[in-house]
Amino acid sequence: QKEVEQNSGPLSVPEGAIASLNCTYSDRGSQSFFWYRQYSGKSPELIMFIYSNGDKEDGRFTAQLNKASQYVSLLIRDSQPSDSATYLCAAGWGTSYGKLTFGQGTILTVHP
Amino acid sequence: DTGVSQDPRHKITKRGQNVTFRCDPISEHNRLYWYRQTLGQGPEFLTYFQNEAQLEKSRLLSDRFSAERPKGSFSTLEIQRTEQGDSAMYLCASSSLRGFPGGLNTEAFFGQGTRLTVV
Numbered sequence: 270q271k272e273v274e275q276n277s278g279p280l281s282v283p284e285g286a287i288a289s290l291n292c293t294y295s296d297r298g299s300q301s302f303f304w305y306r307q308y309s310g311k312s313p314e315l316i317m318f319i320y321s322n323g324d325k326e327d328g329r330f331t332a333q334l335n336k337a338s339q340y341v342s343l344l345i346r347d348s349q350p351s352d353s354a355t356y357l358c359a360a361g362w363g364t365s366y367g368k369l370t371f372g373q374g375t376i377l378t379v380h381p
Numbered sequence: 382d383t384g385v386s387q388d389p390r391h392k393i394t395k396r397g398q399n400v401t402f403r404c405d406p407i408s409e410h411n412r413l414y415w416y417r418q419t420l421g422q423g424p425e426f427l428t429y430f431q432n433e434a435q436l437e438k439s440r441l442l443s444d445r446f447s448a449e450r451p452k453g454s455f456s457t458l459e460i461q462r463t464e465q466g467d468s469a470m471y472l473c474a475s476s477s478l479r480g481f482p483g484g485l486n487t488e489a490f491f492g493q494g495t496r497l498t499v500v
Binding site for chain 2: 313314371374
């Protein structure tokens with residue numbers, strides 16, 4: 270079983286819709302969670318991070334964390350074609366242990 | 382440019398040759414990570430430095446792989462006797478501990494990567 274699981278998609282949504290990306294993790298010791306966006310052939314770029322249960326909003330993006338269910342999600346409101354990319358979920362284990370464990374990524378396509 | 386810098390961006394090598402990649406992290410970041418990514422997969426952790434100390438190496442990292450960060454600034458990743466299975470994107474990332482409450486993991490910023498093709 271992978272430590273961080275994502276639905277690989279592809280997920281296709283129309284322009285202006287809400288895209289919902291999901292991620293589960295197996296290690297309850299995970300403390301920090303990150304969402305990265307990766308365009309084809311490019312490196313991952315950080316969108317958001319979340320540490321506490323609940324929602325965290327930044328512009329059109331909302332990250333949600335439920336530690337009891339070991340579930341992380343990313344909502345993208347008013348999706349744009351430029352949001353079409355692979356979205357990577359990653360989990361980390363605190364300050365003294367710097368590595369991140371990534372899921373395999375979800376491909377999102379926003380069609381006009 | 383104050384981001385993470387990697388060199389070269391692309392490398393094509395013949396099987397059995399040695400290759401070395403360089404990473405220059407964001408200047409105030411004391412943590413540096415190497416990851417490897419193959420097509421359709423998320424990045425896989427290889428190794429991690431805090432300042433000049435290499436704190437962890439993945440089981441994925443065979444003896445043919447070695448990484449250094451001699452002065453706690455830039456880092457090099459060397460692959461000896463390359464194999465076709467080493468073909469991948471090698472990503473470097475850096476992060477800092479400053480400014481975060483509770484000692485939680487800080488966000489890592491990635492460089493543009495070095496794409497290695499072993500022929």
